[in-house]
Amino acid sequence: MPTYSRILALESSCDDTAVAIVENGRQVLANVIQSQTGLHAQFGGVVPEAAAREHIAAINSTLQSALDQAGCTLEDMDAFAATLGPGLVGSLLVGANTGKTLSLISGKPFLGVHHLYAHVASNYLESDLEPPFLCLLVSGGHTQLIVVEDYATMRVIGESLDDAVGEAYDKVARMMQLPYPGGPVLDQLSSQGNPKAYSLPKANTSGMYDFSFSGLKTASMRTFEKALAFLGPDPDAQSLATLQADMAASFQHTVVETLFEKTLRCAQDLDIKTLTIAGGVSANRGLRERFQSFVDENPDYRLFVPKMAFCTDNAAMVAASAYFNPYTTDIKQEVFSRSARAC
Ligand code: KG4
Ligand code: ZN
Numbered sequence: 201m202p203t204y205s206r207i208l209a210l211e212s213s214c215d216d217t218a219v220a221i222v223e224n225g226r227q228v229l230a231n232v233i234q235s236q237t238g239l240h241a242q243f244g245g246v247v248p249e250a251a252a253r254e255h256i257a258a259i260n261s262t263l264q265s266a267l268d269q270a271g272c273t274l275e276d277m278d279a280f281a282a283t284l285g286p287g288l289v290g291s292l293l294v295g296a297n298t299g300k301t302l303s304l305i306s307g308k309p310f311l312g313v314h315h316l317y318a319h320v321a322s323n324y325l326e327s328d329l330e331p332p333f334l335c336l337l338v339s340g341g342h343t344q345l346i347v348v349e350d351y352a353t354m355r356v357i358g359e360s361l362d363d364a365v366g367e368a369y370d371k372v373a374r375m376m377q378l379p380y381p382g383g384p385v386l387d388q389l390s391s392q393g394n395p396k397a398y399s400l401p402k403a404n405t406s407g408m409y410d411f412s413f414s415g416l417k418t419a420s421m422r423t424f425e426k427a428l429a430f431l432g433p434d435p436d437a438q439s440l441a442t443l444q445a446d447m448a449a450s451f452q453h454t455v456v457e458t459l460f461e462k463t464l465r466c467a468q469d470l471d472i473k474t475l476t477i478a479g480g481v482s483a484n485r486g487l488r489e490r491f492q493s494f495v496d497e498n499p500d501y502r503l504f505v506p507k508m509a510f511c512t513d514n515a516a517m518v519a520a521s522a523y524f525n526p527y528t529t530d531i532k533q534e535v536f537s538r539s540a541r542a543c
Contacts (some may be wrong), residue, residue, distance in 0.1 A: 204279035204526060207518035208266070208302070210259075212295030213287025213315050214340070215239075215246045217258040219266035220515035221277070225324055225523030227293060230269035231509060231516045234258040241380045245370070250289030259298055266515075274306060281311040281522035286341070297358065311522035319478040320348060321524060322506040322517035329504045334472045336463045338487075339479030340366035340381075341457075345409050345466050348476075351524040358409025358466065365455060365481045368413040372451055375421045376444055386448040387484050393442075393449030398452040399421050408464050411458065420451050456486045464494070467501075478503040483511035 206229075210528055211218040217234040236254045240246045267273060282299030284291060296312075303310035323329050335346040335354075343360035363371070366383055372380020378389075400419050401410035424447050431439050468476060477491060488505050495503040510517055 203523065204311070206272075206276060206278045207281050207311070207519040208274070208277045208279075209281040209515040209522060210263075210295035210299050211283050211315075211318070211513055211515040211518045212255045212259070212291050213283045213285070214291060214513055215251045215254075216513045217255050217262050217294075218513060218515035218518075219259075219262045220519050221270040221272060222325070222516050222523065223264055225321075225520045228325055228516045229272065230266040231514060232262050232265045232269060233435050233509075233514055234262045237381065243265050244374050244380050246288070248288045248290055251288060252294065255291050255294035257292055263287050274302065275346035277302075277306070277308060279303075279309045279311055279522065279526070280306070281518055283315050283518055284312040286334070309526075311526050312481060313518045313521045313525075316342060316353070317525060318517040318521040320346060320354065320476075321521035322478050322510040322514070323476045323504045324520045324524065325510050326507065328505055329474070329476065332472065333474035333476050333504070334371070334463065334467050335476045335478055336459060336482075337479045338365045338459065338477065338481035338484075338499050340364060340370065340383075340481065343413070345463060347470065347472070347497055353488055358407060358411065358462065360411040360413060361405060361407075363415040363417055365411075365413060365459065366479070368417045369451075369481070370453070371417055372420045372424075374477070376424055376447065378444070381480075382441070383481060383484065386452060387486065389445050389448035390452040390486060391449075393445030393447070395449040395453035397446035398427075398450040400450055402447060402454060402458050409462055409468075409476040411462065413455070416454055416458075420447065423450075452484070452486045456484070456490050456522070459487060460490045460494070463491075473500055474502045474504070478506060478511075483507055483508055486535075496528070 206223050208221050208435050215236040221230040229286045280299045280302045283293040300310050320335050331350045333348050337344045343364045344356050345358035347355045369383040373386050378385045405412050495501045
């Protein structure tokens with residue numbers, strides 16, 4: 201399989217317009233992200249039509265910023281890559297068509313990338329990680345346990361049967377009248393709360409490595425509503441802040457323990473000693489700390505987590521994926537077909 205040393209990649213699957221330039225799948229020369237969070241926060245979630253229009257407005261300046269940051273021109277690239285799916289179709293089209301056009305006018309290859317492959321590949325960036333390893337992929341649309349056998353062979357052996365973790369974070373935060381996206385807000389709040397304040401359920405699933413978060417989401421909402429009602433019709437700011445922090449900490453504690461326990465059981469059963477976390481929720485402070493403290497106490501295990509800039513959607517991970525899996529035709533959607541929900 202040919203390799204392309206310097207790849208310019210585009211990512212526009214959801215609400216971030218991103219362009220990156222990466223060398224040999226690991227050295228990041230540029231990583232530019234134009235976030236749309238401010239736009240969507242007012243609606244409490246991503247509005248697909250608005251996201252697509254915003255990508256159109258932002259794509260050229262983001263591309264130019266990446267070239268400036270790397271000190272390169274388009275002629276210096278060996279290939280162009282873009283996320284082809286899964287994601288919001290109007291958003292995907294912007295990055296995909298820009299990449300294909302650059303390929304056409306330069307005569308260099310276009311590499312199509314699967315968004316989930318890209319999240320897995322985020323751990324190759326600026327690290328020495330090599331397969332085989334186990335990846336806990338936790339994003340806004342997916343929660344999966346993936347055995348990465350080699351750079352091209354990934355097996356999904358467990359996944360959420362309902363809500364993705366990021367989705368549960370966003371919905372619980374929204375119900376608590378906190379801003380979108382809820383994950384970082386609840387993560388931040390949880391550091392001020394008591395994780396044992398509320399006892400929340402950990403779901404049992406029939407599949408050994410599968411997850412379920414809708415029960416936890418509903419229980420968290422009911423618990424919060426009850427506790428809020430207990431404060432009376434006009435709660436003082438301090439009591440409300442304590443309730444929110446305790447709720448955030450209890451929710452996060454339950455999520456983190458569930459994710460950690462299943463991942464560890466899977467790693468032990470399959471005798472895999474290299475663990476990785478990927479996807480937007482891999483930015484979660486509690487999740488990173490839980491895995492890190494386990495690895496500190498068990499030095500026969502290794503842990504890789506992406507740098508913060510490579511956790512949520514970015515194009516550097518797309519370039520890494522294109523380097524290690526250079527599909528010049530189409531992406532292998534079926535690899536992750538057990539769950540095909542968009543971002
Ligand atoms: O990977 P990503 O950027 O987009 C998808 O592919 O879905 O993930 C976005 C998700 C959102 O649900 C967001 O709330 C969550 O990642 N997220 C977090 C944190 N930062 C982002 N969840 C928990 N803790 C965080 N620190
Ligand atoms: Zn993503």
